[in-house]
Amino acid sequence: MSTTTQNDVNFYQAKKGIMSWVYTIDHKRIGIMYLIASSLALFAGGAFALMIRAQLATPGGMLPMTPEYKDTYNMWFTLHGVIMVFLFIIPAIPAALGNFILPLMVGAKDVAFPKMNLASFYLYVIGAAIALYGIVGGESPLTTGWTFYLPYSKETAGAVITMTFAAFVLGFSSIFTGINFIVTIHKLRAPGMSWYKMPLLLWALYATSILQVLATPVLGITLLLLIAERTLQVGIFDPALGGDPVLFQHFFWFYSHPAVYIMILPGMGIISEVISCFSRKVIFGYKAIANSSIAIAVISFLVWGHHMFLSGQSVYAGLVFSFLTFLVAIPSAIKVFNWVATLHRGSITFETPMCYALSFLFLFTIGGLTGLPLATLSTDIVLHDTYYVVAHFHYVMFGGTVIAFFSGLHFYWPKMVGKMYNETVGKIACIIVFIGFNVTFFSQFFLGYTGMPRRYFTYDSSNELWSQMHGFSSIGAFILGFGVLILFANLIASLFSDRKAPNNPWGATTMDWETQSPPVLENFSEDVPVMKKAPYEYE
Amino acid sequence: MSSKVDTNKFIPRFVSHHFSNADQEFESCKLGMWLFLLTEFMLFGGIFVAYVVFRTWYPETFESGAEKLDWKMGAVNTVILITSSVTMAVAIREVQLNRKGRALALLLFTVLCGMGFLVVKYFEYNHKFELGIFPGDFFSFMGDHMSNEHLYFSIYFMATATHVLHVILGLLAILWVSWRTAKGEFYEAYYTPVEMVGLYWHLVDLIWIFLFPLLYLTK
Amino acid sequence: MSDHHGPESDHHPHVLPMTMYIAVGTALFVLTALTVWTAKFMPEMIFHFTKMQVTPTIAIIIALIIAFTKAALVCGFFMHLHYDKPLNRATFLSGIFFLSLFFLFTLADTLTRDDKVYLREGMPESFKTLTEIPHKPHMVKAMAGYCHHGVKTDDKVHPCHYCTTGHEDFKESDTTVEATPEAKAAE
Amino acid sequence: MKLDNIFRYSEAASAHAKEVDSVGSLINWLSVVFFVLIIGLMLYFMIRYRRRSENEKTPHISHNLILEIAWSVIPLAIILVFFVRGYKTFINVMQPAPYAQSEDIYVTGSMWKWDFEYTNGGAVSSQDSVKLSPLKIAKAQRKALQKKSTPEQGDDQKIVALDKRITELESDPKFNNLSYFSKNQDLFSKDGKSILSPKVLTVPINTPIRLVVTSKDVLHSFAIPAMRVKRDAVPGQKREFMFTPIKEGVYYYTCNEMCGTDHAFMVGWMNVVSKEEYAKFKESIKPKEGGTPAEIGERLWERNCKSCHAIDPKAPKGIGPNWWNLWGSERTFTDGTKAIADHQYLSDSINDPAKQIVPGYAVPMPAQGLNEVQIKNLIEFIKTLSDKPSEEKSEEAAK
Structure with a gap:
């Protein structure tokens, strides 16, 4: 780093005023804005989750069992799903952390299309505003679940059009981010950074972007057709008009299954970075992890039918999809094995990001293994659409993606804001989140095993196991919520502390740590930053 | 080559700050555009999947539906779109050769063709509406038809309306680059927007190449 | 800069x-x-x-x-x-590839759908009517007062371009022309 | 608890349940092995290789090809076993051979109840279901006794006896699976009337049962956890599955696909009975044939209308209007218009119930799907429900 010049003023101070944020095309500022927006979405979705758990804590629930309140619960879980999926998990890692880190990691001054990046953020804001209007705009509540299955979403009076249009707009936001990342990784890598010298987070983001670009347009046309179905009664998905509701599920899952990997892949990338960094050791099986990201991206397009084994899909198609679903388990397993092998003979320290990464390994392993009975056709008959599925995908989505997001957030926080958070509080929050999470969702496996269906707002009080497990789950949810609050409080408190972060607090080796914290306006002081050493070359 | 540029005629342009040279910028834009076109393929792909599924289920319905469309109008529109595609491609060539006037004329001719396409489409739609052929449940056709023919027309209207939307967006984009061409912003070293709009316009043509035989001809 | x-x-x-x-x-x-x-x-x-x-x-x-x-x-x-x-080129081809996967797997379902459940004695009538809606398209003949191209037979404003010699098919097949209110009013 | 029972699903009561459960156990035990292996190693490495000094050097182990191939191929081989074990049962359940001998039952889901029709044309009504639930009957009797305005001698003892029976039934293992709804009827009622009338699916033991499911409105999913079966009911399309119950008892069924407001109430129970009992049951629901139009209409009323429309002049106000003296009376509607209840009005209001609604009956009648002959028979039956001689009435209506 050269001596302090005009170039070394960090990007927060380089331009001042609210307008410098509104019109900014700086990827770092857009990343920060995305981070704030998606964290708000996390809190909104989390609030709905807590209300769901409060209702299910007892069989009678907290809502009176009169017809007008039944839809309230249905609205809660629908909005929990819609907000968490479209407004939080999908943009959280790629668009918030990825936007900030990716150009730094490839050694570029910005993403390839900075204006499109800003457009992506504004589309996100518009989409979120439309979704908010759908919630509070006076339309009757949306009760379809985030899957919008027809014909129910056609017959219900809820704000389906508003919400689907919001998801449509958010889809474009996602596509723009994807295009930007692919082009940036292809064209703007620093001299010296060949494909197999890219940090693994870049591989993960690259695979994610492929999925965003290829799958999201299908969601677009699906939602357009759904809107047309409600306004013009086109009948393509409506059995009363000769259409086929199962075709809608094909359309929907062609997007939404790859979307599951849009959510988890960047999380896996972050874990690769964090584990290698805090083990002070070269990542084990770099090529295997990199290639498995791409393999997951490709195979994830072939397995959408496993959401539909019992949905009226042909049983032969079910056979094919079951087989392919097992195949997609392999690359994920390879990654887990590689991460554990990286720990071997390392020099491991347990800072907050590493605590989250290790919880990720624990939870994601459970999440992955509990997916196997769902991919097996005969056991899926029992478990399909029960709480087992709920538990399984929360282990993958929350235990995987969100924990990885927390890990990445703590890992890159010093780089993003230039301040260190309180390490002890961070670890305590991590432990509370870990415990709360397991109490919440492990109990749901038992519910699913004994046949408790999803999306029920009440349940059999005579079944003691159900009462107990729902009770546990609800207690756990509040512990989890408390942990997340501490986590964010700790991070926000760090902004007002005077613990200035060094440029490379963790001793990591990728290019993003070579700039100052927070980075300067055009990321690097040098005109053309050159990659000096390969990633993960710890001595 | 840059020495040939008449700087009085063309406005020189700088490469954006985060690219290291013009080639990198051009290639990045082109890759970005191809990725965007990829999303368009997938978007229309959805409609085509619906088409194929229902065609395999109800072949008679689709034959009966296709007979109600006027293949002559479809053929005229195909010719119009292909012409516009040729002129668009040649317009890019003219920009590459620094012939501003000819490029502008070709671009405007492309716009004219696109408008012609819309006019023909308007007459087609109008005729359908007069006969009560509407998508889905609003289908109120009184002549001979299959019991679920509204499905065919749902797909017809969804596909062509989405395509028409793309034509309109494409026309606006061509007008935009025509205006910039007239100002002299494009020359052999910088013509990225023209190239991008050209790619987009060819996509519009590409989709019609499939829509025409599938909707109008195969009975 | x-x-x-x-x-x-x-x-x-x-x-x-x-x-x-x-x-x-x-x-x-x-x-x-x-x-x-x-x-x-x-x-x-x-x-x-x-x-x-x-x-x-x-x-x-x-x-x-x-x-x-x-x-x-x-x-x-x-x-x-x-x-x-x-x-x-790879970008373009990947679009074709993934689109064909979309076609292939969707058709793998819709072409092998097992909803043609083996029918036996005793299926209730109501159940039959509920489940045979989508898979049996049938021909619907032109309504009274319309030719088979769907044009009103007495429409002077929009004559049918396809029935070249007047509404020939209509005259052959339809006998309910008297029943239409327009026809009655004309008499 | 037996070790292999840790991973049991809900109680298993069908022939293929054992196979399903053993596949499930296999997967889960192997998962446990892998989980212990992975997380055990992780924990071991965490402790063994924690940083002891700032200047520690780590070895440069970039990869190990043999190890990586091993941990790709071995899991692949294992999960392929899962696939093979899984698909056979699935095919047998979801697509039984056409020649398989079975007892067919036709299941129709609608918002928010399941209807069952049998091959002899019989169908179960909610009333029959009430009769089939001893617990419900005992509870109803106790309630009736408690509400009596003039208590008689011996009522107390009766209540005590009923309480004992209720406790007995509740602790009966056969009823452990009974849904919440059978025991908490009061919670699910509106204006004192149960808004839910779950119907009982009665099936014979040790007989292949083939359920053909469809739906009247939106997607539902018919699931019987104890039988290890579940399948979506797709409107306009038929889906089937087959199972053989091997244990007598009562098992709950649920709807597993989000279908609207009362999705959580779309539950009921299935009664597995002996073959003899089943034969008796099937005979009892067999529709009687022949008779005058009014008699046919009465049977229609019993099947389709009884739960909402009373025909007794002294009956309390039901969900739908009482039919006593309905024929020929003047009806006033919510929009202020009036009509005489003649043949036209009745058939209209059966075909399109929501069009004209008499004040006080907020819940629109669901479409019944009756054909013209059935409607005519029903109206003939309604004509007989009058305190005046029938000829007089019909003359009045004719005027």
Whole structure:
């Protein structure tokens, strides 16, 4: 780093005023804005989750069992799903952390299309505003679940059009981010950074972007057709008009299954970075992890039918999809094995990001293994659409993606804001989140095993196991919520502390740590930053 | 080559700050555009999947539906779109050769063709509406038809309306680059927007190449 | 900003010969004519000479082959993929690949759907009517007062262009013309 | 608890349940093995290789090809076993051979109840279901006794006896699976009337049962956890599955696909009975044939209308209007218009119930799907429900 010049003023101070944020095309500022927006979405979705758990804590629930309140619960879980999926998990890692880190990691001054990046953020804001209007705009509540299955979403009076249009707009936001990342990784890598010298987070983001670009347009046309179905009664998905509701599920899952990997892949990338960094050791099986990201991206397009084994899909198609679903388990397993092998003979320290990464390994392993009975056709008959599925995908989505997001957030926080958070509080929050999470969702496996269906707002009080497990789950949810609050409080408190972060607090080796914290306006002081050493070359 | 540029005629342009040279910028834009076109393929792909599924289920319905469309109008529109595609491609060539006037004329001719396409489409739609052929449940056709023919027309209207939307967006984009061409912003070293709009316009043509035989001809 | 690059680091276009554009354009027009001919006139000719019917399946395969050829011409030459970087070509081909996966797996379901449940004695009538809606399209004859092209038979404003000698089909088949209110009013 | 029972699903009561459960156990035990292996190693490495000094050096182990191939191929081989074990049962359940001998039952889901029709044309009504639930009957009797305005001698003892029976039934293992709804009827009622009338699916033991499911409105999913079966009911399309119950008892069924407001109430129970009992049951629901139109209409009323429309002049106000003296009376509607209840009005209001609604009956009647002959028979039956001689009435209506 050269001596302090005009170039070394960090990007927060380089331009001042609210307008410098509104019109900014700086990827770092857009990343920060995305981070704030998606964290708000996390809190909104989390609030709905807590209300769901409060209702299910007892069989009678907290809502009176009169017809007008039944839809309230249905609205809660629908909005929990819609907000968490479209407004939080999908943009959280790629668009918030990825936007900030990716150009730094490839050694570029910005993403390839900075204006499109800003457009992506504004589309996100518009989409979120439309979704908010759908919630509070006076339309009757949306009760379809985030899957919008027809014909129910056609017959219900809820704000389906508003919400689907919001998801449509958010889809474009996602596509723009994807295009930007692919082009940036292809064209703007620093001299010296060949494909197999890219940090693994870049591989993960690259695979994610492929999925965003290829799958999201299908969601677009699906939602357009759904809107047309409600306004013009086109009948393509409506059995009363000769259409086929199962075709809608094909359309929907062609997007939404790859979307599951849009959510988890960047999380896996972050874990690769964090584990290698805090083990002070070269990542084990770099090529295997990199290639498995791409393999997951490709195979994830072939397995959408496993959401539909019992949905009226042909049983032969079910056979094919079951087989392919097992195949997609392999690359994920390879990654887990590689991460554990990286720990071997390392020099491991347990800072907050590493605590989250290790919880990720624990939870994601459970999440992955509990997916196997769902991919097996005969056991899926029992478990399909029960709480087992709920538990399984929360282990993958929350235990995987969100924990990885927390890990990445703590890992890159010093780089993003230039301040260190309180390490002890961070670890305590991590432990509370870990415990709360397991109490919440492990109990749901038992519910699913004994046949408790999803999306029920009440349940059999005579079944003691159900009462107990729902009770546990609800207690756990509040512990989890408390942990997340501490986590964010700790991070926000760090902004007002005077613990200035060094440029490379963790001793990591990728290019993003070579700039100052927070980075300067055009990321690097040098005109053309050159990659000096390969990633993960710890001595 | 840059020495040939008449700087009085063309406005020189700088490469954006985060690219290291013009080639990198051009290639990045082109890759970005191809990725965007990829999303368009997938978007229309959805409609085509619906088409194929229902065609395999109800072949008679689709034959009966296709007979109600006027293949002559479809053929005229195909010719119009292909012409516009040729002129668009040649317009890019003219920009590459620094012939501003000819490029502008070709671009405007492309716009004219696109408008012609819309006019023909308007007459087609109008005729359908007069006969009560509407998508889905609003289908109120009184002549001979299959019991679920509204499905065919749902797909017809969804596909062509989405395509028409793309034509309109494409026309606006061509007008935009025509205006910039007239100002002299494009020359052999910088013509990225023209190239991008050209790619987009060819996509519009590409989709019609499939829509025409599938909707109008195969009975 | 210090690192802006002037026109000296310029991009050099790859200009293609005019003959290519003319040749490809001509090919596209010819193929359009060909696809119309194969769909509209060829079946009659084949039937005239060989008494063989061109089935819809064959017709659609021919139409698709021609359409793919045209698409290849447009992509390869007008969109310059033939001369372009392999990366852009790969992008385009990946679209085709994933789209065909979408087709393949969706059809794997819809073509092997097992909803033609083996029917036995004793299926209740109500159940039958509930479940036979989508899979049995049937012909609906023209309404009274309309020709089979759907045009009102006494419509002076919009005469039917297809029933060239007046509403001929209508006169043959329909006997309920007296029943329509318009007809009664005319009397 | 037996070790292999840790991973049991809900109680298993069908022939293929054992196979399903053993596949499930296999997967889960192997998962446990892998989990212990992975997380055990992780924990071991965490402790063994924690940083002891700032200047520690780590070895440069970039990869190990043999190890990586091993941990790709071995899991692949294992999960392929899962696939093979899984698909056979699935096919047998979801697509039984057409020649398989079975007892067919036709299941129709609608918002928010399941209807069952049998091959002899019989169908179960909610009333029958109430009869089939001893617990419900005992509870109803106790309630009736408690509400009596003039208590008689011996009522107390009766209540005590009923309480004992209720406790007995509740602790009966056969009823452990009974849904919440059978025991908490009061919670699910509106204006004192149960808004839910779950119907009982009665099936014979040790007989292959083939359920053909469809739906009247939106997607539902018919699931019987104890039988290890579940399948979506797709409107307009038929889906089937087959199972063989091997244990007598009562098992709950649920709807597992989000279908609207009362999705959580779309539950009921299935009664597995002996073959003899089943034969008796099937005979009892067999529709009687022949008779005058009014008699046919009465049977229609019993099947389709009884739960909402009373025919007794003294009956309390039901969900739908009482039919006593309905024929020929003047009806006033919510929009202020009036009509005489003649043949036209009745058939209209059966075909399109929501069009004209008499004040006080907020819940629109669901479409019944009756054909013209059935409607005519029903109206003939309604004509007989009058305190005046029938000829007089019909003359009045004719005027």
